[in-house]
Amino acid sequence: MIKHHPDDNLLIEFSAGTLAFGQSIAVSSHLHFCHHCQQRVERLNHVGASLLTDVESVPVSDDLLDSVMAQLDAPTPKRKPAAPSNQKMPRVIDKILSKQGKAKWEFLTPSLDMARLHTGQQQFEVALHRIKAGGSVAQHDHRGTEITLVLDGSFSDENGIYNEGDFLVRDAGQVHRPLASRDAPCICLSVVAAPVRMTGPFMRLLNPFLSFKPL
Numbered sequence: 638m639i640k641h642h643p644d645d646n647l648l649i650e651f652s653a654g655t656l657a658f659g660q661s662i663a664v665s666s667h668l669h670f671c672h673h674c675q676q677r678v679e680r681l682n683h684v685g686a687s688l689l690t691d692v693e694s695v696p697v698s699d700d701l702l703d704s705v706m707a708q709l710d711a712p713t714p715k716r717k718p719a720a721p722s723n724q725k726m727p728r729v730i731d732k733i734l735s736k737q738g739k740a741k742w743e744f745l746t747p748s749l750d751m752a753r754l755h756t757g758q759q760q761f762e763v764a765l766h767r768i769k770a771g772g773s774v775a776q777h778d779h780r781g782t783e784i785t786l787v788l789d790g791s792f793s794d795e796n797g798i799y800n801e802g803d804f805l806v807r808d809a810g811q812v813h814r815p816l817a818s819r820d821a822p823c824i825c826l827s828v829v830a831a832p833v834r835m836t837g838p839f840m841r842l843l844n845p846f847l848s849f850k851p852l
């Protein structure tokens with residue numbers, strides 16, 4: 638049972654195509670698991686399309702939304718399911734992985750491996766994290782907003798337990814300590830706003846104190 642969903646702002650931006658690619662990967666992956674948000678996005682797509690094609694469109698009434706919902710509901714059984722039961726991974730992740738070759742797991746700690754996803758953009762760091770069954774991740778915070786999506790298994794932290802499909806947003810500086818469930822490893826997708834890296838000769842100019850700090 639999915640308890641954590643992307644908020645409406647994210648879904649609206651996703652539907653409008655204005656959401657950054659890194660974040661779109663997380664939203665799209667959530668939709669793989671979440672019928673509820675799939676329907677919301679389809680509805681937003683429809684509203685967006687009619688706003689674009691019909692400049693003089695009347696305000697969207699509840700009736701219209703209901704009829705859109707009815708239309709969406711009707712053909713569903715005929716449609717190919719978006720997520721066949723044998724396809725565990727969201728398609729977008731499968732696609733990225735097949736493009737870059739297999740996931741290359743890097744050892745981070747005895748309980749944690751990471752595999753980067755090459756997305757061709759630098760705004761967000763996108764990666765898979767695998768926590769061993771019963772393993773924990775050292776308490777950490779992050780400099781940028783972090784989206785975590787549970788792909789397989791479950792984990793918990795101070796605030797609760799998260800299962801497949803759960804979509805979590807943590808702001809920079811929020812400290813947490815995820816712990817995988819005892820019976821199975823947990824694989825998560827993580828999307829972190831990449832920290833600004835200052836390198837080269839301008840670095841000292843911008844921050845003359847940086848050179849005195851151990852890196």
Ligand SMILES: [Zn+2]
Nearest residue numbers: 642671673674
């Ligand atoms: Zn959802």
